[in-house]
Amino acid sequence: MNKAKLKICLVAPGYPPQDGGGIGTYSYNLALGLTKLGHRVYVVSQSDKEDAAENLNGVEVRRFKYRHVPKLEKLFPGLRWSFFIANQIEELDKKVHFDVIEFPNWEGVGFAYLLKKKRRPVVTRMHTPYFETLNIDTNNGRINLGDRFICWLEKKACHMSDQLVSSTLSHRDMMITSYFLGNKEVNIIPLGIQLVPRPDDRSKSKGNGKIKVLYVSRLEKRKGAITLVGAIPHVLQKFQNVEFTFIGKDRPHAPGGLTFENYFSTAHNQFKDKVKFLGFVSNEELSNYYRACDIFVVPSVYESFGLIYVEAMMHGKPVIGCKAGGIPEVVNNGKTGILIEPYNVNQLVDGLLRLLNDPQMRQDMGQNARRLCEEKFSFDRMASNTEHLYQKMKVSGNGR
CATH class of the missing domain: 3.40.50.2000 (Glycogen Phosphorylase B;)
Known part of the structure; x- marks a missing residue:
């Protein structure tokens, strides 16, 4: 029996060729892998320039420039962007009718969409959480209220999601303990990338001999x-x-x-x-x-x-x-x-x-x-495992 082709929305802080860090690279590889499997994939991301809509290798990319409001962001960082993205997805969904939406835990960007009374099934991919970065950068020292709010936002979005994904067992266990996730299921799907042709013998130095x-x-x-x-x-x-x-x-x-x-x-x-x-x-x-x-x-x-x-x-x-x-x-x-x-x-x-x-x-x-x-760690393997999760979510009727 043929698998149903899905309409998927991926949310990323940035998307190549713009700098999106590790999350952007992950989203890029997943989008290509899912498109290769025949699914219709949209990516919604921040833009470091102006708003833009483009098709990149079969992936529909929507970039939005963030307009900062410093006073609000000092008190509630991430919240305005979360509501802005939720509205953009809702407008796009009226035309596309998504089967599933995937958010990163990054700054709790999925929080506002998860509040909606009617929404599509949501999966949150748990990357390195903000609290872990703070613990390292501040040496477990005092953090301000804005930082605490981002940590709360990320945790709340994970609790509200229909499905959670981690890339490793170690990270899954740490997040379950830190976020008090209890019996909430966390799927393990390692990251993957598009393989390039096998390299030749690289043991010898190139160029200047160094x-x-x-x-x-x-x-x-x-x-x-x-x-x-x-x-x-x-x-x-x-x-x-x-x-x-x-x-x-x-x-x-x-x-x-x-x-x-x-x-x-x-x-x-x-x-x-x-x-x-x-x-x-x-x-x-x-x-x-x-x-x-x-x-x-x-x-x-x-x-x-x-x-x-x-x-x-x-x-x-x-x-x-x-x-x-x-x-x-x-x-x-x-x-x-x-x-x-x-x-x-x-x-x-x-x-x-x-x-x-x-x-x-x-x-x-x-x-x-x-x-x-x-x-x-091929992107084909990652895309196939992710496809299986998305199909399961569609059949089980996640969302509301």
Whole structure:
């Protein structure tokens, strides 16, 4: 029996080619995968420019520019945007008649739509929650009322949703405990990406002959940027034929409230020619950097999953991450990469030097990483599992 083709709405904070972070990348891959299965997919997202409607690879994308109201947002951050998005979805639904709508837990964006007396079935994908980011950024210190409100909004939206999804068992268990979800079912669907052709032997350095180490993520405390910046001088003192590249928005989370680029150039000026800070780059440029690198490292303190590791592994690269959150369910320690304890500079230095000094280890781990992506983390697999959940929701009559 043929499966019914669904009309699906995905909500994202941003959607490529604009910067939407990990959630935007996830939404992009899911939208493509569901479209490939024959479903009609709409994406509703923020725009960093003006409102726009476009069809990208068969996906109908609706972007909306957010008009800030500072006084309101200081008291109730995220609430106005949640109501705005709810109204946009409701108007779009009058024409499309969605079967299911998926929100991220990000800033409780689904809250306002979930309040409606009549609505479509809703699934919330639980990414890294705001409270976890706050715990890391403030070292479990005092947080303001606006931050508390966002945490409440995210928690409330999860409780009100018809279905919840997590990408790893570790993250699911943490969210159930933190949000007091009780017996509420949480589906496990690992993230996936579109596979590129298998890479050739990447164990040899390219270009200028140096071994290339790549970091891709926001430069902030949660992503472990301070740990990597602290490790680099120790590595360069022992291994000089290497260069480090940072890609991602540079936030003022380094000592002294500096950006990491400013901090590194000030504290370690003698090594500044070995380290590049590139900021945001396009998807095409990012793919080139993944292909060209020899080692990928992001020592995040917490990831609900860690899609960045999968992106690197898909290109056949060994990765270094931390024993935290869902990362150990993505990176197989000793087989596809190396896992260290969070904040441990010495372990990171040791891990980098092991890979820098052993081309065969880099090659073996990279090949293992690629195989693991093909087996577990393809966007076809993610889309198929998500399709199954959506079909179940339609049959069971979720929504109201």
